[in-house]
Amino acid sequence: MKIPAHQHGGSPVILGAVCLAALILPLSFSGGAAATPAIGRELHGSPEALTWITNAFMLTFGSLLMAAGALADRYGRKRIFTIGVALFVLFSLALSVAPSLWVVDLLRAAQGVGAAAALAGGAAALAQEFDGHDRTRAFSLLGTTFGVGLAFGPLTAGLLIETAGWRSVFLTSSLVGALALFFGVPRMRETRDPDAATLDWPGTLSFTGMLALFTIGVIEAPARGWTDGATMGLLAGAAVLLAVFVCIEIHAVRPMLDLSLFRYPQFVGVQILPIATCACFVVLLVILPLRFIGIEGQSAVGAGLMMMALAGPMLVVPMAAAALTHRFSAHVISGAGLIIAAVGLVWLGTVDLNAGLAVLPPMLLIGIGTGLPWGLMDALSVSIVPRERAGMATGIFGTVRVAGEGVALAIVSAALTGLIGRALALSQAASMPSVPQASQRLAVGDMMGAVALVPGMDAPSLIRAYEAAFQTLTNILAAVTILCAITILWLLARAPTSEADALPKTRCLDSNGR
Template sequence: MSQDILRTAGPAVPLDDARIAPEKWLVLGAVFLAAVMMPLGFVAPVVALPAIGAELGGSAVALNWVVNGAFLAFGSAVMAAGALADMFGRKRLFGIGLVAYTILSLIVAFSPTLLVLDIARTLQGAAGALAMIAGFAALAQEFEGRARTRAFSILGTGFGIGIAFGPIIGGALIGSLGWRAIFVAVAILSLGVLAVGVPRLRESRDPDAKRFDIWGVVAFTVTLTLLTLAIMQGPQSGWSSPLVLALIGGFVVMLGAFLAIERAQERPMLDVTLFTYPRFLAVQSLPVAVAYSFIVVLFVLPARLVGIEGMSAAEAGLLMLPLSAPIAIIPFLGALLTKWVPAGPLSGLGLIIGAVGLGLLAFVAPGAGPVAFVLPLLLIGVGAAIPWGLMDDLAVSVVPKERAGMAVGIFATARVAGESIAIAVTGAVLLGFAQAGLVRAGKLAPDAVIATANGMVGGKLGEAALAAPSLGTGLLTQLYADAFSAAMLVLAAITLVAALIAIVFVRRHEVKDEDEADETLVLCEPEGV
């Protein structure tokens, strides 16, 4: 692949041209509505997990699939969604995805068992990927240059609104109408987006997209599923158990098969040659860093606030506001700052701020009170919000405009699949530290260690105390605090590494040719690479 393909998704546009034409605002508004609704549907159920478990029962692993299943399906489907949107039309796929998302939301709302709920949530994640990626790809056809940067930063704000108010709305609905009301509300919002948004889009597709890479989709989905299952099962069965080793071996085999399938395609769903460029990999590190510095905290913290700190779902949702609210405000400001500060150092600075917040959160003691969480969560939220609105535009900018579906699909895969894996990894790390602490604290049978650790990490101290009555609630609380602290420090280290990558490998560059010398956004390697 030539170096030119790594420059922009279209002709060079002066960076000071960030105006959005009046007629384009309706198009932007359509996708913006979906950008608010989708993350709300993913985040709000997090605070509902204790209530779902109390009504439907199920193990900690089964309850985790309420979250992990949706993320795993979203991450598995995003590249396929981009390819389908390029082939069959972005507007058409946007509408189909919204219809499916609405129906599945209602199925989740009225699920009689946890198994039905988990299956419906998984399918809902795939439907959400179809709608979201098709909408983003449609939007990429409408804007160029800094106007596109501004448009995607506005979408980042929409995502932020959904994330910021998801825990609060979820907590309020649980307290007043019950956890099922969350999914009914999401279905109503989805219907609103379908009615108001879809008519505002114009149809577009890639004329060169001829066939759908079905085997690539299957191979990628199986690959990601095997990896996630291995990470989740490792602390339960032991990393050297035959089951976990089989899952890891299957992952390696399927990853090789997926790469071979994509290399053999004339029009691959994933152009794997892009990953030979350090500059392209650098952009993928941004969503991975945000996953470990922000997304996992969003999903791990409610269990501590409700189960360890003794808060209600509504109180926990309100305390999450310092973490989530910056995503609703700062992405737009971050796009404006790129007029004076390069995107790479700006993103790296944000990740450093987030790492500091994770370090402070690691040392908040159980029972310290809600105020002790505010500053660490605010720093984590601000740190993630700075690169949040810049990442999507950077991803679209590395492929030709007509392959926008592939560009958004690849990036969204790294973003959402990375989030799914990050949630599983952090859960495994937290469980591992909890198990290690229990082994040091007393002589428990291996099954008792696993059961106690699952109860602790899930915020169910009562279940943990029943599994290890000799240890006492006070000691279990302290062991949980030690495990939580160690896990947050691991996340801080990952975030700092990603910050260094962003600062070194992503920066603005001046592109000149025979006809023009406009400044445009590219991803550059440092000198000597």
């Protein structure tokens, strides 16, 4: 009889296939952000349309991860993984020939569908293939792979944009995905949960609709105003759909999102981890390239090199964090890393836009701090649920992670626009009706467009307004990160006080990662 793979350490071939496919997800995310100014110059469009280049991808990616996890459990992890990578490759190819900005936005949303299936299926396959400390190492390597994509995404995109144009960024993603399809997938084994239920369509639709309405409302708010009827209607609709989703999941026989799990402190603590890393790290992957290229006037390659200071630590720190679990508990490592990242955020906000390389040390500190929880949270997410529910576990965690990133990007973009507008209102541009539009242009890195909207102000004045807004934003993000760190340290350190408080039939990482 063949020994199950998880009993003999797992297959490196499967790990390699999943990591290769996972490489294209952050590459597409960070590379797409770096390509946004070039896309805007060629295809033109409003600031809202440019914002959707990233947000459309994150919206579908995050909202469909739980559904993809449920489908992986029922129909097979390998099958869903294969379908997801194939869709990602197909829509990446289509993006390389997109004729207009609205087509780019639609294809980015479609690309997110494939990304959700690829990540949910691949992560669930790893959870079945590996066990114990091998699982910790496997998911740490997966985190490192994400780090490679994040670190080299802006630089790779910059090189491609300056040599072959922005379309080559998406063409490259399709080629990497094709490698995973043709060389890795044939060697994967199929696994599924025999007790898995059918897809929770009402839950999936209500959750996706809630995220869509909320994201659209936040993105449109800077232009329309937060008290505008359409904005308030979108946000109210999101609140209603959230209530509908919760009601559906409470009464479902086997829900897509088991809300009862949120009664357990450790489960809640693990879900806060990606929210924290989003606040201190992920949003910067979008904001900083726009700042370097659009506000400071750097080349795409130069901006990519600068971003290496932020994302470069992801190449080594996640694996180092896994090694540290031999001596320290995972929650202590994670909390300490987040506090380090918060210090880096405050420092980053004090650096002038014209300071050149002085911006690199705080970016490096943020990257090192974020890399510590980054290397542990994937393994933690699957260590606290039964093996047969791995698809659901990765779906829930991935949804919180990616949906949180999408929501945070929308909120932070709107906040930066509002803070810039407030700074401009305190200047000589206070009486100009075009200040809100100029603020939006600055937030997406369109300095020339902002100057044209406020002819009474020169570029240095606009830069000063941006600097003031950016410092306030980094301080807010630092405060959120510290609050998350304290909460995580408290929740993950709590021992169950009774049988009712303990997660039944679950495993949690000890200080040795087992």
